[in-house]
Amino acid sequence: MLRFTEMMNGAGLTVDVNSSIKYKTPFQEILLLETEAFGKMLVLDGAVQTTEKDEFIYHEMIVHVPLFTLGRDVEKVLVIGGGDGGTVREALKHNPSKVDMVEIDREVVELCKKEFPEIASGLDDERVSIFFEDGREFIKGKKGEYDAVIIDCSDPVGPSAVLFSEEFYKDVKNALKSDGVVVTQSESPFAQFDAFKVVISNLKKVFSVVRPYLAFIPTYPSGMWSFTFASDSKDPLSVSPQELAERLSSFEKNKGRLKYYNLEIHYGAFAIPNFVIDKLNK
Amino acid sequence: MLRFTEMMNGAGLTVDVNSSIKYKTPFQEILLLETEAFGKMLVLDGAVQTTEKDEFIYHEMIVHVPLFTLGRDVEKVLVIGGGDGGTVREALKHNPSKVDMVEIDREVVELCKKEFPEIASGLDDERVSIFFEDGREFIKGKKGEYDAVIIDCSDPVGPSAVLFSEEFYKDVKNALKSDGVVVTQSESPFAQFDAFKVVISNLKKVFSVVRPYLAFIPTYPSGMWSFTFASDSKDPLSVSPQELAERLSSFEKNKGRLKYYNLEIHYGAFAIPNFVIDKLNK
Numbered sequence: 305m306l307r308f309t310e311m312m313n314g315a316g317l318t319v320d321v322n323s324s325i326k327y328k329t330p331f332q333e334i335l336l337l338e339t340e341a342f343g344k345m346l347v348l349d350g351a352v353q354t355t356e357k358d359e360f361i362y363h364e365m366i367v368h369v370p371l372f373t374l375g376r377d378v379e380k381v382l383v384i385g386g387g388d389g390g391t392v393r394e395a396l397k398h399n400p401s402k403v404d405m406v407e408i409d410r411e412v413v414e415l416c417k418k419e420f421p422e423i424a425s426g427l428d429d430e431r432v433s434i435f436f437e438d439g440r441e442f443i444k445g446k447k448g449e450y451d452a453v454i455i456d457c458s459d460p461v462g463p464s465a466v467l468f469s470e471e472f473y474k475d476v477k478n479a480l481k482s483d484g485v486v487v488t489q490s491e492s493p494f495a496q497f498d499a500f501k502v503v504i505s506n507l508k509k510v511f512s513v514v515r516p517y518l519a520f521i522p523t524y525p526s527g528m529w530s531f532t533f534a535s536d537s538k539d540p541l542s543v544s545p546q547e548l549a550e551r552l553s554s555f556e557k558n559k560g561r562l563k564y565y566n567l568e569i570h571y572g573a574f575a576i577p578n579f580v581i582d583k584l585n586k
Numbered sequence: 587m588l589r590f591t592e593m594m595n596g597a598g599l600t601v602d603v604n605s606s607i608k609y610k611t612p613f614q615e616i617l618l619l620e621t622e623a624f625g626k627m628l629v630l631d632g633a634v635q636t637t638e639k640d641e642f643i644y645h646e647m648i649v650h651v652p653l654f655t656l657g658r659d660v661e662k663v664l665v666i667g668g669g670d671g672g673t674v675r676e677a678l679k680h681n682p683s684k685v686d687m688v689e690i691d692r693e694v695v696e697l698c699k700k701e702f703p704e705i706a707s708g709l710d711d712e713r714v715s716i717f718f719e720d721g722r723e724f725i726k727g728k729k730g731e732y733d734a735v736i737i738d739c740s741d742p743v744g745p746s747a748v749l750f751s752e753e754f755y756k757d758v759k760n761a762l763k764s765d766g767v768v769v770t771q772s773e774s775p776f777a778q779f780d781a782f783k784v785v786i787s788n789l790k791k792v793f794s795v796v797r798p799y800l801a802f803i804p805t806y807p808s809g810m811w812s813f814t815f816a817s818d819s820k821d822p823l824s825v826s827p828q829e830l831a832e833r834l835s836s837f838e839k840n841k842g843r844l845k846y847y848n849l850e851i852h853y854g855a856f857a858i859p860n861f862v863i864d865k866l867n868k
Contacts (some may be wrong), residue, residue, distance in 0.1 A: 311602070314622030315600065315601050315623035316599075318591050318597065318598050319596060320597070324778075325648050339596065340596030340597070341595055341596035358776075360861075368694075421593070445757070494640075494802065495804070518802070520810035521809075522808040522810060526802070526804040527804055527808060527810060528802035528809060550664070561860060561864070563859070563860050563861045563864075564860060565783075565859075565860070566859070566863075568857035568858065569857045569859060571853075571857070572854035572856070573854070574850070574854070575850035575854025576851075577643070577802075578843060578845050578848050579845045579846060581848075
């Protein structure tokens with residue numbers, strides 16, 4: 305059997321592979337693997353992006369923490385990146401009137417619609433508009449338009465690097481309504497600490513509330529993955545458990561039970577180990 | 587450069603290796619690796635046990651959650667397994683009068699004293715007695731002797747299998763004082779769900795309070811690792827944050843700040859994702 309390994313600084317994930325197909329787009333190299341352990345796996349420029357078996361963790365955690373924190377009807381959501389569609393699928397569960405998704409690589413979206421129909425299921429929803437553009441350019445000049453901006457980007461190399469900059473976060477803030485919320489995936493505090501720190505320090509230059517949180521993602525480097533929430537008026541830790549329980553209960557009545565996110569996870573994900581806190585404060 | 591890979595059901599960790607030495611003991615095969623990413627790494631029968639870089643996570647989480655829950659002076663602690671010494675090192679920070687460690691494989695202990703002196707640092711402490719015996723036999727017939735029993739065993743194959751049984755947990759209960767606490771490592775709910783479930787269901791047959799909790803361990807299968815706390819009178823989630831903050835503050839005055847465990851982690855570690863809860867309840 306073939307094996308695929310993604311190494312980073314001397315360590316990484318190895319998976320047994322039944323078959324693989326390689327594509328080259330103008331932006332990146334796509335590898336589509338059929339794996340023993342995780343079902344189909346999407347790899348971009350050598351980095352695992354999503355798998356059938358554990359994608360729900362990343363997509364639930366990047367969407368539901370900020371949208372349950374928002375605490376009111378969601379009108380308009382912007383997803384930057386997120387070509388596989390999982391983030392749009394989860395965002396639609398909050399009944400927004402409109403979701404804009406800006407993905408630079410059309411071929412990723414086309415491939416995911418074909419190969420990952422369960423993940424991409426929301427992309428053909430009539431409330432969803434997909435813009436095949438550079439997210440950095442798309443957001444410039446937008447004013448007070450979105451309730452939530454979700455930055456579902458790849459590592460800060462290549463086309464995603466600008467999505468970690470202070471200037472970009474300023475444009476995100478302008479694009480948000482005054483009580484809006486933003487979240488970005490923020491790499492692994494264990495395996496990619498420098499990138500994690502850049503996100504937090506740049507967000508702190510722009511937003512008054514900045515809160516990193518963690519989730520177990522078995523197919524990402526080290527398995528310890530982070531997201532960072534930011535806002536000028538909302539705070540995920542200021543939502544009362546009673547209120548969150550009510551929001552969750554009415555959500556579940558319509559959309560069913562989620563697979564990762566729940567009330568305890570909402571708060572527990574913000575527990576950050578001392579070694580991460582201490583390294584951030586250095 | 588050489589590489590070492592630990593595969594489990596089609597997925598696993600790969601590390602770049604500078605050098606390796608293999609030993610064969612009467613109980614298992616030991617591999618000692620010098621790795622790029624994690625420093626020295628101890629592998630038993632092909633399974634990564636401990637590494638210089640991330641050992642603090644496992645050892646702090648298996649010790650401090652139960653001992654801060656105990657909430658009183660710790661007199662006597664029993665560690666079953668734990669041949670590398672890291673669990674004993676952390677337990678000694680709670681100033682017990684005595685720590686018994688029962689490890690079946692003398693050669694693991696000898697090797698760790700030589701190769702992992704920072705992990706094994708407590709093993710020569712005068713309060714520590716090491717018994718090179720089968721933990722299952724050692725505990726039989728003990729009555730009300732220990733404040734805490736910490737089961738720091740390897741996977742439930744080979745010599746450790748009996749340490750996951752109801753009969754063993756009954757003997758552990760007998761060996762505990764009436765307000766005593768027990769904790770066991772309980773495998774990965776993501777990668778080894780069946781073993782995780784066996785621990786919880788067997789502990790529930792013996793103890794009235796049984797609470798699994800999670801930690802990020804980058805070198806263990808899937809990175810999502812679990813421990814399970816059990817007791818007949820103590821509950822980690824019933825400790826008030828005020829009380830725990832006081833305990834932690836006086837601990838830190840004497841022993842310094844820990845690297846993983848803190849107040850938020852104490853509670854947050856008990857947040858279990860829905861897919862784990864739902865699979866347990868099936």
